[in-house]
Amino acid sequence: MSPGLWQYMIEGLVVTLQLTIFGALLGLVFAFAAGLARLSKHKILRAMGFLYTEIFRGMSALIVLFWLIFVIPRFGYQLAPLFAGVLALALNIGAYGAEVVRGAVRAIPQSQLEAATALNFTPWQRTRKVVLPQAIVAMIPAFSNNLIELLKASALVSIVYLSDLTFGAQLVRASTQNTAGVFGGLLVAYGVIALIFTVLMRFLERRAAASLGRTVPPGMIARIFRKEASA
Amino acid sequence: MSTWDWDVFWGSIPDLLAGLVVALQATVLGYLIALVLGLVFALLRRSKSLWISVPAAVVIEFIRSTPLLVQLFFLFYVLPTVGISFSTLFTAAIGLGVHYATYVSEVYRSGIDGVPAGQWEAARALNLPARRTWTSVILPQALPRAMPALANYVIAMFKDTPVLVAITVVEMLTVALSIGSETFLYAEPITMAGILYLVTALVMSWFARIFERRFGQVRAA
Numbered sequence: 001m002s003p004g005l006w007q008y009m010i011e012g013l014v015v016t017l018q019l020t021i022f023g024a025l026l027g028l029v030f031a032f033a034a035g036l037a038r039l040s041k042h043k044i045l046r047a048m049g050f051l052y053t054e055i056f057r058g059m060s061a062l063i064v065l066f067w068l069i070f071v072i073p074r075f076g077y078q079l080a081p082l083f084a085g086v087l088a089l090a091l092n093i094g095a096y097g098a099e100v101v102r103g104a105v106r107a108i109p110q111s112q113l114e115a116a117t118a119l120n121f122t123p124w125q126r127t128r129k130v131v132l133p134q135a136i137v138a139m140i141p142a143f144s145n146n147l148i149e150l151l152k153a154s155a156l157v158s159i160v161y162l163s164d165l166t167f168g169a170q171l172v173r174a175s176t177q178n179t180a181g182v183f184g185g186l187l188v189a190y191g192v193i194a195l196i197f198t199v200l201m202r203f204l205e206r207r208a209a210a211s212l213g214r215t216v217p218p219g220m221i222a223r224i225f226r227k228e229a230s231a
Numbered sequence: 232m233s234t235w236d237w238d239v240f241w242g243s244i245p246d247l248l249a250g251l252v253v254a255l256q257a258t259v260l261g262y263l264i265a266l267v268l269g270l271v272f273a274l275l276r277r278s279k280s281l282w283i284s285v286p287a288a289v290v291i292e293f294i295r296s297t298p299l300l301v302q303l304f305f306l307f308y309v310l311p312t313v314g315i316s317f318s319t320l321f322t323a324a325i326g327l328g329v330h331y332a333t334y335v336s337e338v339y340r341s342g343i344d345g346v347p348a349g350q351w352e353a354a355r356a357l358n359l360p361a362r363r364t365w366t367s368v369i370l371p372q373a374l375p376r377a378m379p380a381l382a383n384y385v386i387a388m389f390k391d392t393p394v395l396v397a398i399t400v401v402e403m404l405t406v407a408l409s410i411g412s413e414t415f416l417y418a419e420p421i422t423m424a425g426i427l428y429l430v431t432a433l434v435m436s437w438f439a440r441i442f443e444r445r446f447g448q449v450r451a452a
Contacts, residue, residue, distance in 0.1 A: 058432040062393040063404065063425045070417035074235070148296050155298035159397050166301055179312055183305040187297045194296035 005172045012168030016193075018082065019154040019164060023089035024147055030094025035101025049098065056095035062156045064088045069160055085157040085164075093150045100142040104135040137208045144201030148194050155190070165189065240419040243410050247424055250406035251431065254392040257323045257400065262385050264328025269335030276340065295333040300394050302326050307398040323395045331388050335381065342377030343369060378446050382439035386432055393428070403427060 030052075037049030056064070065088035068079055079087070108131050116126040158167035169186040173179055202219060209216050275287035294302070303326040310322065317325070346369050354364040393404040407424040411417035 054433075055429065058390070058429045058436075059425060060390045060393045060428065062396075063421070063428055066404065066407075066417075066421050067425055070411070070421050074418045152296070152298040155300045156394065158300070159394075166298065166304075169301075170304075173308070179308045180305075183301060183309060186301050187293075187305065190297040190301065191293050198296075 005175065008163075008168040008171050009165065012163055012165040013189075015082070015157075015163055016151075016154050016165040019085050019089060019157060020147070020151045020197075022086045023093065023150050023154065026086060026090035027093035027097055027146075027150065028143075030090055031097025031101050034094060034098035035105070038098065038102050039105055053095045053098045056091050057099075059092075061088055061092035061153045062159065064091055065156060065160060081157075081160070081162050085154070085160075085162050089150055089153055092153065093146050096146055096149070097143065100139050100146070101135070104138040104142075105131060107138060108134055134212065137205075137212055137214075140201065140205045140208055144198060144205070147197055147201060151190065151194055151197065236414075236416050236419055239410070239414050239416050240423055243407065243420040243423050244427075246406050246410060247403050247420065247427055250401060250403035250424075251427055253320065253400065254389065254395070254402040255431075257320060257327060257392055257395060257402065258385065258389045260321070260324035261327030261331065261388055264324060265331035265335045265384070265388070266381070268328060268332035270339055272332055272336035273339035273343065276336065277343065291333045291336060294330060299326065299330045299391060300397055302330055303394065303398050319398055319400050323398060323400045326398075327388055327391065331384055334384055334387075338377045338380040338384070339373065341380075342373035345376045346372045375446060379439075379443040382442055383436075386435045386439065389435060390428070390432055 034049045034052045037045040038053070040046055040049070065084065068084040068088055069081075072079060072084075112130055112134075113126065116130045121129065154164060155166040157164050158170065161167065166186065169182050173182040176182065202216075206216050272287060272291055276284055276291065278284045278287070303323065306322050306326050307319070310316065350368055350372065351364070354368045359368070392400075392402050395402050396404045396408065399405070403424045404421075407420035408417070410420040414420075
């Protein structure tokens with residue numbers, strides 16, 4: 001493979017990482033907004049949270065992406081392609097994340113809320129000092145799964161000709177005709193990126209659990225090594 | 232802003248419905264593959280031999296963490312070069328089936344883990360051979376436990392069918408884009424396709440809930 005072709009792949013990798021990281025950050029905002037809205041006392045906020053999660057979980061990210069690219073311009077707005085990609089991915093993953101947020105907050109024992117009320121905490125203090133620190137730790141494992149889903153979904157942007165890693169690979173395939181090698185390598189590349197994200201999130205999970213004085217049981221890799229050591 | 236063409240919007244329905252049928256065919260075929268292969272994956276991953284369980288785990292995690300789109304490209308472009316050729320619909324079903332088998336295998340695994348330990352011990356005490364233990368004791372209890380989550384993956388798989396546009400399967404998104412290229416109006420057919428996807432997914436999840444209530448419990452023998 002010539003240096004020029006590697007250039008496509010490197011540039012594609014940068015776009016894929018941008019999509020994943022920006023998509024995750026924006027998706028986190030949507031997830032918290034919608035998840036907390038669904039737990040709100042206000043009926044309208046709850047309804048908005050419900051509509052958002054049902055619509056975007058029921059719709060494939062690819063359809064949302066096409067919609068942003070073909071329908072929004074008809075109303076006089078043109079989104080930058082990378083932004084359209086990030087927004088489509090974030091809307092999709094945010095709807096799944098909202099359920100994670102909702103579940104984690106609801107899992108906080110009622111007695112803790114009562115204790116906070118007994119200590120005369122304001123609702124905001126209660127959320128900030130009692131609920132969120134514990135809920136966020138509980139959210140991290142589910143969020144790491146969501147992050148991998150987001151990474152995988154980012155490949156969809158290649159269908160609308162955004163030059164991500166998958167798109168770069170298609171160009172390389174077209175010019176080298178080495179189909180099995182290029183797509184096989186591309187799969188391995190996504191696998192490696194996913195593994196790196198998993199390890200980072202696992203590290204975050206441990207740190208967050210430690211901050212609450214808990215420990216996380218060892219994962220698959222650690223268990224394999226332990227078994228061989230004891231055998 | 233150009234005016235919204237309601238004729239194209241409503242007129243796209245018959246063609247899109249034909250695409251919906253293809254999307255459902257891919258879903259059903261793919262799901263059958265996922266159900267069978269998923270059980271194989273789950274059993275391999277539970278194997279007591281590390282030589283079987285570790286490679287199985289690596290393969291499952293690899294398939295799970297790489298994009299369906301790239302896996303479809305791989306099948307679509309590589310299979311013909313090694314002399315294997317299927318219809319695009321069947322290639323799509325294999326891609327969806329293998330991808331979702333990795334999710335489904337986790338569902339089976341948690342269903343199997345949910346069977347109380349006493350049941351294993353009882354099977355052992357009765358001196359049942361391994362095959363009998365699985366077919367008569369464990370699976371009849373594990374599968375109902377797995378039902379609700381299994382039903383959810385049919386819906387998830389259906390929602391992934393728009394990806395098949397990339398390997399030229401004529402499902403709804405493909406139809407919407409071809410209507411767009413004929414009429415030069417993309418927004419209308421794509422919006423209608425989105426509505427049809429959403430409605431179908433909601434109907435499917437409604438059926439899944441009924442199915443779950445009907446078959447989701449472990450029945451006493």
